[in-house]
Amino acid sequence: MKNNRARQFLPFNGLRGFTEQLKKQEEHFEEELPLTDDEAESLNHIVPRLTRGSLIHIRYYHLNQYKTLQGYLQGIDTVHQILHLCGQSISFSHIKSIQLCSNKENCQ
Template sequence: MHSSTAHSSETAYQRIRRKELSLRVARRGEHHARPHPNRARQFLPFAALKGFSETAHLKEVIPEKQCELTPAEAVILSHRVSTLRRGDTVLVQFFEADSHRQTVDTVLWVDLAAKILRLKNMTLAFEQITAIILKN
């Protein structure tokens, strides 16, 4: 007898919840879950000191000295710079901030008088450049 009473009260509870739910749907409409654009951010590691890891990484980089080009390398580089045209895709190796770097970018213009190579994403002085390879 006790189990049937528990069963009937459980069913009554379910009926009440269904009725409340149907009233809420009638009032507010159906609920549709909307994904939050930054939902996954909660799983990212916490950075107590903003920018600390970038600064620490810069300290790990061992400063280098700029290598001087040999006269033969300088002639080859000068010839390549003079043949560059707007829209050329190039791999440029250069020296910046105590380290040798490289980038693949598009040539916007070459200023032979000012000795500047203007790429889509950066501007380089000729003395920074150590090598240029035409990619297209």
């Protein structure tokens, strides 16, 4: 009985795990770096060669960190400068690198 009475005075945590998630986000913060001349030249060479269905490996900046994604290109919106890949929309301005792949084995 005494144990149950003490329990009512414990602090209530309605957002269980929220503090841990915030700390996790802070740990993975990366600053977005501008493209080097070589990276910009590489993108300028590869982007015009991309077509729907191309297998690509892409590195891009999203939510304070760099991410990589591999898959078949679903489309390119040149008006809004957005690339559609694996159900995600990636702005050209956040792309760090793109690699065209001939098959999944040589795509890294």
